[in-house]
Amino acid sequence: MSQLEEIELICVTCPKGCKLDIIREGDTFVKITAGCKRGKEYARQELTDPRRMVxxxxxxxxxxxxxxxxxxxxxxxxxxxxxxxxxxxxxxxxxxxxxxxxxxxxxxxxxxxxxxxxxxxxxxxx
Amino acid sequence: MIKQVYDVVVIGSGPGGVAAGIAAKKAGAEDVLILERDVEPGGILLQCIHNGFGMENLGEDLPGPSYAQRYIIEAQGLGIVFLLETMVLDITHQRKIIATNKYAGIIEIQARAIVLGMGCRERTRAQIRLPGSRPAGVYTAGTAQRWVNIEGYMPGNNIVILGSGDIGMIMARRLTFEGAHVERVLEIMPFLSGLSRNYVQCLLDYDIPLQLQHTVKRIIGNDRIEAVETTRVDDRFNPIAGTEEIIPCDTLLLSVGLIPENELSRKAGVAIDPNIGGPYVDDDYQTSVPGIFAAGNVVHVYDLADWVTQAGFRAGENAAFFAIKTRNRELRSIPTTAGKNVRYVIPQQINKDNLAEKDVSLQLRVRQPIEAPSRILVKCGDEVITSKAEMYARPGEMISIDLKPKHYDVINSACAITVDVVERE
Structure with a gap:
């Protein structure tokens, strides 16, 4: 059983720059607090397969x-x-x-x- | 072929100017001209090759050049004329524009409405009073951006950036991409001056350190910058002794703020808000000079180009309304001219539509005294519309005569009114 991990990110999806709070247990996301749906998607993506526009x-x-x-x-x-x-x-x-x-x-x-x-x-x- | 009179003339082809042109044309302006000093339209968007444009207005995440091209193509499709490589030298209060280019020399254009879209300028070393020697290698971030992204030059290899504005952070990433080493970003304030997302995707992603409450105390180097001396500052921006550090570098980029560019606006007599550096505007984006509108960063510095486009739409639409009203007034007005023994007539123009509803009073003075019974004659060509008797006519005594709604039909079909003052027969 892996431990609960709390992670803080800043969302780069739009210019608002919301703070994202993520609670993760191993590979499982227990809770993601974000300003919008796209923010939640970003958090999940960022912690599994981070991507950027180049x-x-x-x-x-x-x-x-x-x-x-x-x-x-x-x-x-x-x-x-x-x-x-x-x-x-x-x-x-x-x-x-x-x-x-x-x-x-x-x-x-x-x-x-x-x-x-x-x-x-x-x-x-x- | 450039005409002498346009409904709407826009100065600058950045996002504000192009949007103003589009909205003006859609709102009924007959002809719209956009003046641009560069070899192609687009403005600073052309050097902003990073993404993040268009999310609000187009629902897409585009680089600056793509965003610019969308609107330029729309403008061209609407028949808007772009006059490139053309520098505007002067704008008068009466909306006359003096411009120049290498093909036509000096160009004079009368606009029924003007939209100012000159954008903003970067604050320079002189404006933040950076002490030290004056070597090469100290540039504004936007200048470096143009070199790297359009002209293909690198400003240097070992870079310090002063100021955490968006362009500075974006250039930190860009120069890293191109193989330079960005030593660090310094910010005198205790907080970031650009967007948080640029801190994440431009600095954090590439391990570029940001030092808040730090500034450059001295620039070191003779021919070329060799180092900067940095210092920590207190809450009043005073350097804290003992915190100095010498950082070797061959380039210092400044990203220390943008100021609306209003040299032309001032020439036109547009009142500028000293707090912001941009013109006072009403909710139509009209400045203190009737018929002169302003859109985008020339008014105040926006975070997003999308918002500049929106401001441009509003300014352009209202400029068109103003131009149409002015054009109608020109069409519906008739000049008054001083005829025999008359020095001048006021008003110089009569709006025909006013005469349909109410009396219009003409006021005049004679050139030479007539010490005998006189007659004032108001004529359209040879036809006398109305006349009035006076005991004398003297230059020192103003004479007035009224045109009445019953004269409307004659005046509506006339092209000029002349007033004579003669001795009665």
Whole structure:
């Protein structure tokens, strides 16, 4: 029989930043006190499989700017963030880029795509 | 092709300005022009590549550039014109805008209503009076954000951040992603100045220390910053002796507050609330100058871009209502001109619709005295609408003559009224 464990988190789901109180016994959540339903989900997720939205930039050839911003289409496993960043750092794209264009499909086998955050015209198009 | 007169002109294409343009067009403004000094619309959202935008307004968690693009595409679809690479130099009280770009030189535009959407500026080193030498390597967090996210430069490798504002914390994570070492974040107040969630997902997640009630006492370095001397402060922000620490670094980023950007507003005579740094506004977001509205961070600094968009919608809609009223008044008004021996006539404009219901009094002075019985003639072209006899006409004595509702039909179809004062035959 494992012991009762009390955990405190700050929710990052929305800008309110609610305090979350969690009581856990081993892998079982005994009680989660949160500001809303999404907060409860976040607490459960954070303590079993923490994930974050990841946003960075990728190099672009011949674009209006030398970089295009990209992000993970959904929250990405936290322990793999640095590995993801190092892969994205090696990528090079050619302008024009379109918003939501897949830059890296199924990143690190997670099933999560990395997509472009904006249109980026070629430098000659301006 | 840029026109000379617009219903609504918006200064700035950030979230407030674009929303104002959209709402103005939807509320019936005939033509809306958005002026932007950068090479593309979007404003600071373009460098805010992190997520967290759109949850309130779009029900989606988007990065800044995606959020901006949604509204820009909507604006373009509505036929709103964006004039890019154009810097507004001056706005007058009468809503004339002087701008410049490299294609057209100086541009003059008359707006029936203006929405100010210039956003805000970061507080700089000078504004927080940071002592020490003045080497390279001391930047505002937003400047570093533009370099890293748009232009592709790193400000440095070993970074200290002063101030726990959101941009500072977001840049702490961003620079960590790009391989820099963020030594720590210092905050002079006993509490965080940005959002708690940014403390969690930008600092805690990457083990970046936050020191509350700490500040930079001195900047060290000649050509390039080499270190900062930090200190703990008491409740009155006085340094506590013995708590100093020298922290080697090659970059100091400042995230120490934002101030509404109102240089243009002041030129237009807009009254500024000294407490906030933004214009006094009413619930339509109209400033103290009729027809000049303001939306977003130019009024006060919002936590969320979504709220700026909402403020922009409201300001833009009311700007359109004002512009439509002004346009109708222009259409329904007729100028008065000083004719034979008349120096001036007041009012210079008559609203035809007023005349439908009540008398309108014209007041005038003659140029030369007529020491004989005289006649005042109000004419539309050659047709005399009404006239009045006077014993004399002297420059020192004001003359008045009334237009009556029975004159409405003639004046409604006329394009100008002239007043003559002549000697009676």
């Amino acid at each position: 946003a960075t930039t990728v190099k672009v050839n011949n674009g209006l700017h030398p970089l295009v911003p990209v992000y993970t289409a959904s929250a990405f496993p936290k322990p793999k963030i640095y590995e993801l960043l190092s892969i994205l750092r090696e990528l090079q794209l050619d302008a024009p880029i379109h918003i939501n264009q897949v830059v890296l499909a199924d990143a690190l086998g997670t099933g999560i795509d990395v997509i472009a955050s904006r249109d980026l015209p070629a430098s000659s198009a301006i």
